[in-house]
Amino acid sequence: GAVVSQHPSWVICKSGTSVKIECRSLDFQATTMFWYRQFPKQSLMLMATSNEGSKATYEQGVEKDKFLINHASLTLSTLTVTSAHPEDSSFYICSARQRTGSGEQYFGPGTRLTVT
């Protein structure tokens, strides 16, 4: 149990376009989902926390108008990278926390974004 999926697993887009990444909790309800970014050889950096039905909370330095997060249901959150630039190329990982339980976060497999 507690499986989180991400789609797509990798995407290449042109500079200036927008890309949407989906994060789904497959077998549990996730009241909170987290979006992380990971640059090569670095650890994960929390971008934002989203709670179902409310606006996401962004970490300092993360542009909310560039990284649009929608947590429309208890099983789906989306991250849209708007007007992507090469410096947005990174590995994006989502996690989900169950409505009940230990507070543990379950991680998706990640999405590799390359902006050309």
Added chain:
Amino acid sequence: KQEVTQIPAALSVPEGENLVLNCSFTDSAIYNLQWFRQDPGKGLTSLLLIQSSQREQTSGRLNASLDKSSGRSTLYIAASQPGDSATYLCAVMDSNYQLIWGAGTKLIIKP
């Protein structure tokens, strides 16, 4: 502000050796501590989660300990195998349920 440090940053050992990875944190007010494994270009695999009230957790050849008072956790890997080669990440969950990450230890097990 919670800070998590992992030492060493990289480790290379021959196959079969037992080894210890270290994780330290500055604020003992944690909810839990988790060890993850990450293979190159891949997502995270959760290895062990230790609740703040626990001292250790074991799974197969892995054993993780937690000493909240000293702000330390260790991940012990017994009888290491080449397949254990990966980056190992330590993360503490604070009282706001946010994970604070260490930079990781890159482990190479030589056949």
